[in-house]
Amino acid sequence: MKKCYLFLGALSLLTLGLGSCRSAQATAPTKTAASQHATSHRVVGKTQKIAVIVNGQTLPAHLNTSSAAQALVKRLPMTLTFRDYAGLPEKIADLNRALPTRGMPRGHAGTKGSIGYWSPDQRLVFYWGRESYYEGIHIIGRFDTPRYRSVIQHMGNQRVVRIVRAQKE
Numbered sequence: 001m002k003k004c005y006l007f008l009g010a011l012s013l014l015t016l017g018l019g020s021c022r023s024a025q026a027t028a029p030t031k032t033a034a035s036q037h038a039t040s041h042r043v044v045g046k047t048q049k050i051a052v053i054v055n056g057q058t059l060p061a062h063l064n065t066s067s068a069a070q071a072l073v074k075r076l077p078m079t080l081t082f083r084d085y086a087g088l089p090e091k092i093a094d095l096n097r098a099l100p101t102r103g104m105p106r107g108h109a110g111t112k113g114s115i116g117y118w119s120p121d122q123r124l125v126f127y128w129g130r131e132s133y134y135e136g137i138h139i140i141g142r143f144d145t146p147r148y149r150s151v152i153q154h155m156g157n158q159r160v161v162r163i164v165r166a167q168k169e
Contacts, residue, residue, distance in 0.1 A: 048073045049166035050141070052126075052148075054155050060144040060166065061115060068099040068117045069140035072124075077164040080124060084157050089129020091152055093161065095122045099140075107135035113148055115141035128152040 047062040048069070063069035080093035090110060099117050110116055110131030118125050120136045128149050131137070143152075155161075 047141075049144075050076065051164050051166045052143070053162040053164070054151050054159065057147075057151050059148050059151060061141055061148070062144060063115070063141035064139070066104050066138065066140055067102050068104060068119075068138050071099045072117075072140065073165070077162065079160060079162050082126065082155065082159050082161050085125075088131060089127065089153075090116075090131060091126045091128070091155065091159075092118070092123045095124055098122050099138075101138050104138050107133055108137040108139050109133040110137055111139070113143045114139045115143070126152045 047064055049060065049062050050073075052059040052061050063073055080095070082091040082093045085092045089112075095117075098119070099122070101117070101119055108116070110125065110127040110129075112127060112129060114127045116125040116127060117123070117138045117140050118136055119138060125137075126143075126148075
């Protein structure tokens with residue numbers, strides 16, 4: 001009888017252990033922040049060259065082929081007011097209208113030189129430093145000059161910025 005209880009106890013523990021493994025596998029995310037980072041920079045097709053004009057300085061940049069970037073291109077030229085955000089290495093501007101994010105990763109880390117779209121608040125973001133991974137960050141482009149960092153970081157608060165399609169060469 002004692003052997004029977006020991007056997008049933010061991011069987012119960014084994015069943016619980018396997019059940020928790022299965023449960024952990026079911027809830028594990030399918031993509032890590034690193035793999036989403038890599039995915040969002042994959043570019044298929046032709047990018048759109050743009051010019052970002054800040055304090056009289058023109059910064060060359062490009063937008064990728066994502067759904068959000070393509071929708072933003074259709075709105076160009078545009079003038080936005082950028083501001084500091086909570087002491088983070090970024091400048092933000094309200095778009096006041098959503099951009100589509102279909103086919104894009106759910107989140108991303110803000111990376112130096114990236115142009116992002118913060119979907120929860122419909123904002124355009126210029127990253128002059130690194131930002132942690134957050135769901136809702138969508139990278140839609142990059143600055144093409146190392147000068148961006150100094151210009152964006154020191155552009156001031158409540159600064160009017162013009163974004164236009166770049167002239168054909």
